[in-house]
Amino acid sequence: MSSFDYDLFVIGGGSGGVRSARLAASLGKKVAIAEEYRFGGTCVIRGCVPKKLFVYASQFHEHFEDAAGYGWTVGESTFDWTKLIAAKDLEIARLEGLYRKGLDNAGAEIVESRAELVGPNSVLIRKTGKVVTAEKIVIAVGGGANPHAALPGHELCITSNEAFHLEKLPRSILIAGGGYIAVEFANIFHGLGVETTLIYRGAEILSRFDHDMRRGLHEAMEAKGIRILCHDHIQSVAKATSGGLEVETMNNGQLAVEQVMLALGRDPYTKGLGLEAAGVATNERGAIVVDAYSRTNVAGIFALGDVTDRVQLTPVAIHEAMCFIETEYRNNPTSPDHELIATAVFSQPEIGTVGMSEDEAAKRFDEIEVYRAQFRPMKATLSGRAEKMIMKLIVNAADRKVVGAHILGHDAGEMAQLLGITLKAGCTKDDFDRTMAVHPTAAEELVTMYSPSYRIKNGERI
Numbered sequence: 001m002s003s004f005d006y007d008l009f010v011i012g013g014g015s016g017g018v019r020s021a022r023l024a025a026s027l028g029k030k031v032a033i034a035e036e037y038r039f040g041g042t043c044v045i046r047g048c049v050p051k052k053l054f055v056y057a058s059q060f061h062e063h064f065e066d067a068a069g070y071g072w073t074v075g076e077s078t079f080d081w082t083k084l085i086a087a088k089d090l091e092i093a094r095l096e097g098l099y100r101k102g103l104d105n106a107g108a109e110i111v112e113s114r115a116e117l118v119g120p121n122s123v124l125i126r127k128t129g130k131v132v133t134a135e136k137i138v139i140a141v142g143g144g145a146n147p148h149a150a151l152p153g154h155e156l157c158i159t160s161n162e163a164f165h166l167e168k169l170p171r172s173i174l175i176a177g178g179g180y181i182a183v184e185f186a187n188i189f190h191g192l193g194v195e196t197t198l199i200y201r202g203a204e205i206l207s208r209f210d211h212d213m214r215r216g217l218h219e220a221m222e223a224k225g226i227r228i229l230c231h232d233h234i235q236s237v238a239k240a241t242s243g244g245l246e247v248e249t250m251n252n253g254q255l256a257v258e259q260v261m262l263a264l265g266r267d268p269y270t271k272g273l274g275l276e277a278a279g280v281a282t283n284e285r286g287a288i289v290v291d292a293y294s295r296t297n298v299a300g301i302f303a304l305g306d307v308t309d310r311v312q313l314t315p316v317a318i319h320e321a322m323c324f325i326e327t328e329y330r331n332n333p334t335s336p337d338h339e340l341i342a343t344a345v346f347s348q349p350e351i352g353t354v355g356m357s358e359d360e361a362a363k364r365f366d367e368i369e370v371y372r373a374q375f376r377p378m379k380a381t382l383s384g385r386a387e388k389m390i391m392k393l394i395v396n397a398a399d400r401k402v403v404g405a406h407i408l409g410h411d412a413g414e415m416a417q418l419l420g421i422t423l424k425a426g427c428t429k430d431d432f433d434r435t436m437a438v439h440p441t442a443a444e445e446l447v448t449m450y451s452p453s454y455r456i457k458n459g460e461r462i
């Protein structure tokens, strides 16, 4: 008989926390999980899911335009933001219910409260003031949007959190940031008819992605009418006398907009969590330091998901949770595999990617082959849309392995999932060449690029 109240106490009911609690409970462990806001966490409540619903909503005006080329006459269309928000909220509530049900069915105790550590095996339930003990504790509290507190006027700005609940759609918005959240929201707002500007201090949006994807998306977004200001940042935000906001930028003077959204990265949500009381070590960014098995420096305390600042993606948090269960409760030590994570940017057009960018591969290997195709997708022929699709495979010349695959264009995210399997399996370019094309698709380009577009040897393009 354990002397603890619980075998496992999970702090945080998001992607990683819910998976840990549900699986441990289904294995017969006595489990409690605390959530201070809503079960489902960032992904379900104010991240991946509502964002993707917004992406769908923002694409319709192009669908209506494209329809004309195919013989359709679409009547006058209007968009109702409040209807979208209401429909989105219903769906999110449904999903939250499923998360709770899953926990309930597995036998985990649901604690609707903030929880904080007060010792290595002790947790304070804020709502009741009760301290409970657990043999093991999983910290899965995620992260929060960087509020950029040093920026004068930052309190007048919104983050992605508020973007999901705006009472009305602004006429114009300035989005600061060059990461995927900034880029996705720029496309969402533009697609819904908002005059949109993106401001980013770097040379090009989406650092760490392949340069053709970055440049190609930048051009496509500008062609749609999104203004992109690189090499620039906001110096201050103030209320304008005429209503709206006045933004002082470093290089583009003053901008007048109705809303400013900051998408400047996400910080681990560890403040006030009681990590000092338990002796849990963090790094300079406030992220919890863990080993290859998600173990913190304190025996019995684990951390996973965004709070560890390894790879901030939902499937990664879930995978880390499953590895924790394998290791701790199934006697099968398994450390999370962070290699070759396929991912997407739900921009318009989308980016789907897995593996190394061209620049990264050129640094890593003596010689690489780059296969690159740029073409107008079939759907755009009759619709008359000028959009181009780019597909790229990066191959290590020494062993012919495909080490990177990148797509810019419709359904790139869906394709990236399948490409992820091929790269994970270690497929070579010859395997791609041996694979029959699916015709007529855009994806067939991936198996019909027979000769390299160019090679890079010892850093030189040949």
Ligand code: FAD
Pocket (backbone or CB within 6 Å): 011, 012, 013, 014, 015, 016, 017, 034, 035, 036, 037, 038, 039, 040, 041, 042, 043, 044, 046, 047, 048, 049, 051, 113, 114, 115, 116, 140, 141, 142, 143, 160, 181, 269, 273, 304, 305, 306, 307, 311, 312, 313, 314, 315, 317
């Ligand atoms: P979270 O899901 O953030 O869950 C942490 C939970 O802990 C929260 O519910 C929080 O309320 C709770 N909590 C915090 N402190 C306490 C406490 N002390 N006591 C009790 N509860 C607490 N990832 C993708 O893979 N694909 C995408 O398309 C994608 N889009 C995104 C879009 C946006 C706008 C954002 C913000 C994120 C997106 N992400 C996406 C990232 C993804 O949401 C996160 O990587 C994922 O949710 C991390 O899961 P987690 O379990 O670590 O934390």
